[in-house]
Amino acid sequence: MAPASNPWKLVLPLAVFAAAVGAWEATVRLQGIPPYILPAPSLIGATMIADWPLLRASLLTTLGTTLLGLALAVAGGVFLALLLSLSRIVEYSLYPFAIVLQVTPVIAIAPLLLIYMPQDVAVLTCAWLVAFFPVLSNTMLGLQSVDRNLMELFQLYGAPASRTPLALFRSRLKALWYLRRPAALPAFLTGLRIAGGLSLIGAVVAEMAAGSAGAGSGLAYRIIESQYRLNIPRLFAALVLLALTGIGLYLLLAGLSHRFLRRWHESALAPEK
Amino acid sequence: MLLHPMIEPASPLASLHGITKVFANGVTALAGFDLDIRAGEFLSLLGPSGCGKSTVLRLIAGLAEPTTGHVAWPGSTHEDHRSEIGFVFQEPTLMPWADVADNVWLPLQLRGVSRHDARERIAESLSLVGLENFAKAYPRELSGGMKMRVSIARALSLKPRLLLMDEPFAALDEITRFRLNDDLLRLQNDLRCTVVFVTHSVYESAYLSSRIAVMSPRPGRIVAEVMGETPGSRAKDFRTSTRYAALCGEISRILLEHMAEERG
Incomplete structure (x- = not known):
C-alpha cells in the first residue's frame, strides 16, 4: 500500500461511493419503498445507532473470533512451515494432510465441529482452519525461495567445521535465521493478508452454522436472526459492520506488509516518476 | 601444450591433481584436470560455456567434492580453508532486505563477529x-556495477588470500566492465591477494591476467596456458598497447584451434 501520492486515488472511489448511496437514498424515498424490502441508508444509520449496544457486542464477538483465529493460524502455519522446511521426512508425512484440510470446504465441517465442541471453540476452529493453509503454503514457498547463490555463500562462510548431526542442524538453524527468515517475509505477508480475509469468512460461516442451530451472538448470527424477524434495517447494519471489519483488517495487514517491505521489496515500491 | 617455459615457484597456494568431476546426471564436467594456483598471481580460466570453469572454482572453494583426485593446499596447515577464500558470483547475490553495510558484514557475521566489532x-x-x-x-x-562492487567488498571483508571470481562482470555493460577491471587490478595490487578469475571473454582475460589457462569442454580440461602481463606492471594505456593486442590475438588463435579440433 503505497502512500496516496495521487489524491484522485482517494477522491474518485469516495465520490462513486457517495453517488451510489445518494442514488439509493433518493430511489427509496421517491418510490416509497418500504423498509422491510429495502431500507434507506439513513435508516440503516439510525438503526446502527439505536441498536448499537446489541451490534457492538456482536461485533466484538466476531472480531475476537477472527483475530484469535488469525493469530492461531499464523502461529500454527509458521511453526509447521518451519518444521517442514527443516525436515523432508516431516514434509512428506504432513503436507498432504494440510492440502486435504485446504480443499475440503469448511462449511461442510462446521456442523460436525459444532457437535464435538462447545460452540465458541467450534467457531474459532473454523476460522483457524481456513486461515491456516494460506499462511502455511505461503511461508513454505518463501522459506524455499532463497537465492541459491546466497545459500552457497552461506555454506562457504558459515558451514560448521565439524560434520556431526548436531553441528549440521545448528547450521541449518543459522541459515534459517539469517537467510530463509528474511527471504520468506514477503511471501509470509501475502499469506497473512489472504488469511486475514479468510479468517473473517471462516468465523462468519461457522457463526451461521451455529446460529441456525439456535444459539450464538456474532454478527453473522444477528444477520440470520434479523432475516427471520424481517428486521431488514438491522440486517443491513450488521452487514455494514462486517464489511467495515473486513476493510479494517485488510488495511491493517496491508499497512503491516508495507511497513516491513517498503525499503527493499519490489511490491512495496512507489512507482517511479 | 605450454607456449612458454615456466619456472615453478617453491610451492603453489593450492593445487588440483588429477581431478575428475562427474555430476549426478552422468555428465563428466572435468577429466584429468591439473592446475597449480601460485601465490600472488592473477589466473584466468578462459573457455566457452559448459567447459567446467565454474566447477573448478566450486571445487577450490570446497562447495563441491571432486569425484576423483584432490585439492591440496601445500602452504597451509589448516584443515579448513574457507576463511582464506573470497567468492564473487556472476550475479551480485546480495540480500535485498539488508543494506550495503549489512551485506558486507554477512561473512563476518557468520563467523561470529558482532556488528560493532565489524x-x-x-x-x-x-x-x-x-x-x-x-x-x-x-x-x-544501486546500479548493476555498484551492486557488483558491494559483492566484491563482501568477498574482501574476510581479507581472503585467494579471491575466486565466477564471470563477475559478464552481465555488465562494457564501460562499467572496463572500470571494474581497472579497479580489480588496483585492488589485487594493493591487497597482494591471489585471484582466480573465470571468464569467457578473450579480451578480459588478456587485460587482467598474469596467466591464462584456456579450457576446452566435454570433458573440461586445460588445453593451453598463456603468460599474460605480470601483476602491477601495466601501464595506463595497456588496453591500447601492441602487447595487449598481441595477447588477444594469441589467445583467440589458441581458442580457434581447439574449437576446430573439437569439430574435426
Missing part, C-alpha cells in the same frame, strides 16, 4: 571499492 572492517572494505558513502543504501537503489 564496523571498521566493513568501512574498510567499502572504501576499497569506492562505496564508502553508500553503506546505508539498499541493493535495489
Whole structure:
C-alpha cells in the first residue's frame, strides 16, 4: 500500500461511493419503498445507532473470533512451515494432510465441529482452519525461495567445521535465521493478508452454522436472526459492520506488509516518476 | 601444450591433481584436470560455456567434492580453508532486505563477529571499492556495477588470500566492465591477494591476467596456458598497447584451434 501520492486515488472511489448511496437514498424515498424490502441508508444509520449496544457486542464477538483465529493460524502455519522446511521426512508425512484440510470446504465441517465442541471453540476452529493453509503454503514457498547463490555463500562462510548431526542442524538453524527468515517475509505477508480475509469468512460461516442451530451472538448470527424477524434495517447494519471489519483488517495487514517491505521489496515500491 | 617455459615457484597456494568431476546426471564436467594456483598471481580460466570453469572454482572453494583426485593446499596447515577464500558470483547475490553495510558484514557475521566489532572492517572494505558513502543504501537503489562492487567488498571483508571470481562482470555493460577491471587490478595490487578469475571473454582475460589457462569442454580440461602481463606492471594505456593486442590475438588463435579440433 503505497502512500496516496495521487489524491484522485482517494477522491474518485469516495465520490462513486457517495453517488451510489445518494442514488439509493433518493430511489427509496421517491418510490416509497418500504423498509422491510429495502431500507434507506439513513435508516440503516439510525438503526446502527439505536441498536448499537446489541451490534457492538456482536461485533466484538466476531472480531475476537477472527483475530484469535488469525493469530492461531499464523502461529500454527509458521511453526509447521518451519518444521517442514527443516525436515523432508516431516514434509512428506504432513503436507498432504494440510492440502486435504485446504480443499475440503469448511462449511461442510462446521456442523460436525459444532457437535464435538462447545460452540465458541467450534467457531474459532473454523476460522483457524481456513486461515491456516494460506499462511502455511505461503511461508513454505518463501522459506524455499532463497537465492541459491546466497545459500552457497552461506555454506562457504558459515558451514560448521565439524560434520556431526548436531553441528549440521545448528547450521541449518543459522541459515534459517539469517537467510530463509528474511527471504520468506514477503511471501509470509501475502499469506497473512489472504488469511486475514479468510479468517473473517471462516468465523462468519461457522457463526451461521451455529446460529441456525439456535444459539450464538456474532454478527453473522444477528444477520440470520434479523432475516427471520424481517428486521431488514438491522440486517443491513450488521452487514455494514462486517464489511467495515473486513476493510479494517485488510488495511491493517496491508499497512503491516508495507511497513516491513517498503525499503527493499519490489511490491512495496512507489512507482517511479 | 605450454607456449612458454615456466619456472615453478617453491610451492603453489593450492593445487588440483588429477581431478575428475562427474555430476549426478552422468555428465563428466572435468577429466584429468591439473592446475597449480601460485601465490600472488592473477589466473584466468578462459573457455566457452559448459567447459567446467565454474566447477573448478566450486571445487577450490570446497562447495563441491571432486569425484576423483584432490585439492591440496601445500602452504597451509589448516584443515579448513574457507576463511582464506573470497567468492564473487556472476550475479551480485546480495540480500535485498539488508543494506550495503549489512551485506558486507554477512561473512563476518557468520563467523561470529558482532556488528560493532565489524564496523571498521566493513568501512574498510567499502572504501576499497569506492562505496564508502553508500553503506546505508539498499541493493535495489544501486546500479548493476555498484551492486557488483558491494559483492566484491563482501568477498574482501574476510581479507581472503585467494579471491575466486565466477564471470563477475559478464552481465555488465562494457564501460562499467572496463572500470571494474581497472579497479580489480588496483585492488589485487594493493591487497597482494591471489585471484582466480573465470571468464569467457578473450579480451578480459588478456587485460587482467598474469596467466591464462584456456579450457576446452566435454570433458573440461586445460588445453593451453598463456603468460599474460605480470601483476602491477601495466601501464595506463595497456588496453591500447601492441602487447595487449598481441595477447588477444594469441589467445583467440589458441581458442580457434581447439574449437576446430573439437569439430574435426
